[in-house]
Amino acid sequence: MIFISIVISLIYSILILFFIIGFDKIDVYKSKNKSVKTNFTIIIPFRNEALNLTNLLNSLAALNYPLEKFEIVLVNDNSNDGFNSIINSFKAKHNNIDLMLIDNIRKSNAPKKDAIDIGIETSKYEWIITTDADCILPKNWLITLDNFIQYESPKMVVSPVAFQIRNKFIDNFQNLDFLSLQGSTIGGFGMDKPFLCNGANLCYSKVAFSEVNGFKGNNKIASGDDIFLLEKMINQFPKKVKYLKSTDVLVKTKPEKIWKQLLQQRIRWASKTTAYENNFGKMVGVIVFITNTYLIVLFILAIVKIVFWSTFGLFFLVKFNIDFILLYKISLFFKCQSSLKIYLTSSVLHPIFTVFVGLLSFKKGYQWKGRQFHE
Numbered sequence: 001m002i003f004i005s006i007v008i009s010l011i012y013s014i015l016i017l018f019f020i021i022g023f024d025k026i027d028v029y030k031s032k033n034k035s036v037k038t039n040f041t042i043i044i045p046f047r048n049e050a051l052n053l054t055n056l057l058n059s060l061a062a063l064n065y066p067l068e069k070f071e072i073v074l075v076n077d078n079s080n081d082g083f084n085s086i087i088n089s090f091k092a093k094h095n096n097i098d099l100m101l102i103d104n105i106r107k108s109n110a111p112k113k114d115a116i117d118i119g120i121e122t123s124k125y126e127w128i129i130t131t132d133a134d135c136i137l138p139k140n141w142l143i144t145l146d147n148f149i150q151y152e153s154p155k156m157v158v159s160p161v162a163f164q165i166r167n168k169f170i171d172n173f174q175n176l177d178f179l180s181l182q183g184s185t186i187g188g189f190g191m192d193k194p195f196l197c198n199g200a201n202l203c204y205s206k207v208a209f210s211e212v213n214g215f216k217g218n219n220k221i222a223s224g225d226d227i228f229l230l231e232k233m234i235n236q237f238p239k240k241v242k243y244l245k246s247t248d249v250l251v252k253t254k255p256e257k258i259w260k261q262l263l264q265q266r267i268r269w270a271s272k273t274t275a276y277e278n279n280f281g282k283m284v285g286v287i288v289f290i291t292n293t294y295l296i297v298l299f300i301l302a303i304v305k306i307v308f309w310s311t312f313g314l315f316f317l318v319k320f321n322i323d324f325i326l327l328y329k330i331s332l333f334f335k336c337q338s339s340l341k342i343y344l345t346s347s348v349l350h351p352i353f354t355v356f357v358g359l360l361s362f363k364k365g366y367q368w369k370g371r372q373f374h375e
Helices: 002-025 048-061 083-093 109-123 142-150 167-190 206-211 227-236 259-271 279-303 309-334 337-361
Strands: 040-047 070-076 099-103 128-132 156-158 161-163 200-204 241-243 251-253 365-368 373-375
Touching: 002 167, 002 279, 002 309, 040 048, 040 109, 040 142, 048 083, 070 109, 083 099, 099 109, 109 128, 128 142, 128 206, 142 156, 156 227, 161 167, 167 241, 167 259, 167 309, 167 337, 200 206, 200 227, 206 227, 227 241, 259 337, 279 309, 279 337, 309 337
Parallel strands: 040 070, 040 128, 070 099, 156 241, 161 251
Antiparallel strands: 128 200, 156 200, 365 373
């Protein structure tokens, strides 16, 4: 068991160190002085988001960008919560903003992909940005993206997403988990092994979307409007998919309020892992799952006195410390170090949570937004 512990802890440590180095390799982007040029279509699918629409729309109205150079396409995915009055009120108050409300047209098992498809078909501009209805957008979002596009000439731009957290344990727990994903995202790009992105802050050329045939080939899988498109873009344009590391484009979203919703969300995220084409992404998932499973097994074996507590303790400390370095770095960038106050407790609970989600994801079914999905 000691030999196995050394091997697994070494592999896991190398992986996290890989992400730490990659995170540091990407410089924080500083905008240059240049006049704006890019026209954007912002596509926002939504389903029963009346409680969040006002904050989203207000952040859109506050964007520091010429109004004639962007449009907003809201795609209603069969909502029944009185959203219309909120949108109509906003349009009456901000009639100078180019905002369109359309209904989703279901063509597949993936309602969000269908919504983005119809949004792109309706769009009149070359650059597409997707975000979610429970997000708040930073005022310099578009102007920074425009600057990055002009200087870097990408086909796709992946940007950061962070949680708006309250002082609650579930928020901080989710935040630490999400920070690890963001750290892995940035680290992967830094080491030229991109494998993650988030559809709440994703920008790409409409021509490039067409050239990779959009979501064709994975629209039987309900989730993954972001990851599968990323894989296609990397395969087609390996040097043109870039990460924009800047707090000026940091989109804020809400964590889940209750554990049941959090569990369903994470199962939804994990359920598409087996469909990944990116072998590095699959390898990362396997290493993380094995490491967390082995930690739980060691704990049980220590209880029944099959292994020494010191074996479990050393394995736990190695994982605890290497994870902390990555989380500390990413929390500094996102300015949310307060979540680290629960890091010890989270380090005990997170392996159980991760393994539980992983096992449940093999069932290929979950509930989301009042719908049942089977993948």
